[in-house]
Amino acid sequence: MNALRIIIHLSIALIAIALGQPLAFAEQDNSKVIKLGMSTALSGPAQNIGQQLYKGSSIYFNKVNNAGGINGAEIQLLVANDNYEPKQTVNNTRTFIYSDKVDALFGAMGTPTSHAIIPLLEQSKIPFLMPFSGASFLHDKSRANIFNLRASYNDEAAEQIKYLVEERKHTKIGLFIQADEFGLYVESGLRKELAKYDLSPIKVARYQRNSHDVASALNALQTSGVTAICLVGTYAPLGEFINSAHAKNFAPDYTSVSFVPSFDLFGEVTTPSHIMVTEIVPNPLTCNDNFCNEFLADMQANKITKPNRLHFEGYINAMAFSRAAANCKLPLQHSCLLKELNSLLINDKIIKKFFIDTKNKNKRNVYRSYYVNK
Missing domain, CATH: 3.40.50.2300 (Response regulator)
Structure with missing residues (x-):
């Protein structure tokens, strides 16, 4: 054949x-x-x-x-x-x-x-x-x-929180989460890892899957005083969130799980930013x-x-x-x-x-x- x-x-x-x-x-x-x-x-x-x-x-x-x-x-x-x-x-x-x-x-x-x-x-x-x-x-x-x-996303969450807390010295961490099972499972892992440092999310904001409706979540996270945000979603809305945040003079550190291909996310970002994406295969x-x-x-x-x-x-x-x-x-x-x-x-x-x-x-x-x- x-x-x-x-x-x-x-x-x-x-x-x-x-x-x-x-x-x-x-x-x-x-x-x-x-x-x-x-x-x-x-x-x-x-x-x-x-x-x-x-x-x-x-x-x-x-x-x-x-x-x-x-x-x-x-x-x-x-x-x-x-x-x-x-x-x-x-x-x-x-x-x-x-x-x-x-x-x-x-x-x-x-x-x-x-x-x-x-x-x-x-x-x-x-x-x-x-x-x-x-x-x-x-x-x-x-x-x-x-x-x-x-x-697992729990393994990735451990790497992200270690990076933000131990390496970047953040204590005010927020979550930008896709509102579905994906978001819930990753959120659970992130919360467990934050708890190991006696921390919890300062603010959790959500957006709908397969949408770009990030404005209200962005406003909630910006006014919360967070200095870092764990992103959970697909590359296009996450890129829009990061670019819109920069336009509002909001520049936290970011992390994202491997579901978001780093090359696709980075291709969406048009502004100076600090982003770390956890990956599950080598480059x-x-x-x-x-x-x-x-x-x-x-x-x-x-x-x-x-x-x-x-x-x-x-x-x-x-x-x-x-x-x-x-x-x-x-x-x-x-x-x-x-x-x-x-x-x-x-x-x-x-x-x-x-x-x-x-x-x-x-x-x-x-x-x-x-x-x-x-």
């Missing part, structure tokens, strides 16, 4: 978006196929996240397919747009599970979207692999069909590892001129799936796949190096990116 039919280009994806349907593939003669379903944002305020994660994964899977697939089976990555809206994620997931009969759900984007499909995950027991969220319910060990590589442009060089070569071969951490995370997710699945017999069994994925955290050198904290094997690595006085 031609690789172009396996790896869906975004131009095709946008046609399916207009029709409101998941992308699908023509029937194959070869019965040895592994299907993955990816519900993500291909349009709307968070589209850069979904598009770049998808692109990174598809490039790796395309390479695997061109080399003969996994034990002779081709990987089909079905992608469906959910616009970062939970209701559409539920619809997409139902289609993946019951119509497309995918072997696993892969690379889903977002906390509220992931939270909305928990009943489907519990009912179907289908593997839910490498979601783009660090929410604590996705790290609940009782949910054996969920597999994470990325650090592939400065990473000293042969796997990073392999990633960059594949991006160049696919004419990606500005490869970034999102491409890299999607690429790593696809690599992890492929290595785990290669150790399982066909047809792919859920129990074998999940067992082999978990073994990667112990035995795979790349996964251990990038994700596992060498000082505490129960924690995942957290990296940093900075924007300072552009």
Whole structure:
């Protein structure tokens, strides 16, 4: 099967978006196929996240397919747009599970979207692999069909509060929070970390998901006297908040979690600012590892001129799936796949190096990116 039919280009994806349907593939003669379903944002305020994660994964899977697939089976990555809206994620997931009969759900984007499909995950027991969220319910060990590589939002919160309190010496810290499950889970982690320093948020202000309505929250935080703000949202409204704050002569220090790609956030900011973003994969442009060089070569071969951490995370997710699945017999069994994925955290050198904290094997690595006085 031609690789172009396996790896869906975004131009095709946008046609399916207009029709409101998941992308699908023509029937194959070869019965040895592994299907993955990816519900993500291909349009709307968070589209850069979904598009770049998808692109990174598809490039790796395309390479695997061109080399003969996994034990002779081709990987089909079905992608469906959910616009970062939970209701559409539920619809997409139902289609993946019951119509497309995918072997696993892969690379889903977002906390509220992931939270909305928990009943489907519990009912179907289908593997839910490498979601783009660090929410604590996705790290609940009782949910054996969920597999994470990325650090939790609690890990990121610990890094942010350490930075603001110990390194930047702030005690008056506020929160600017997306008003949904994403915001609540990150807020919980931030509050717990602040409490370790006998602190609590001076002010918590919220805004609606998929909106740019930040004015009232900005006014509330500015009048509260905070000197630093932890940001929880998507890159466009956060960028608008920072730029608007500067226009009002309000210049606190900022932090943000990895859900906001630093390069996208920094691209939105047009004013001098101090921002630290916690990250969950190393910067592939400065990473000293042969796997990073392999990633960059594949991006160049696919004419990606500005490869970034999102491409890299999607690429790593696809690599992890492929290595785990290669150790399982066909047809792919859920129990074998999940067992082999978990073994990667112990035995795979790349996964251990990038994700596992060498000082505490129960924690995942957290990296940093900075924007300072552009």
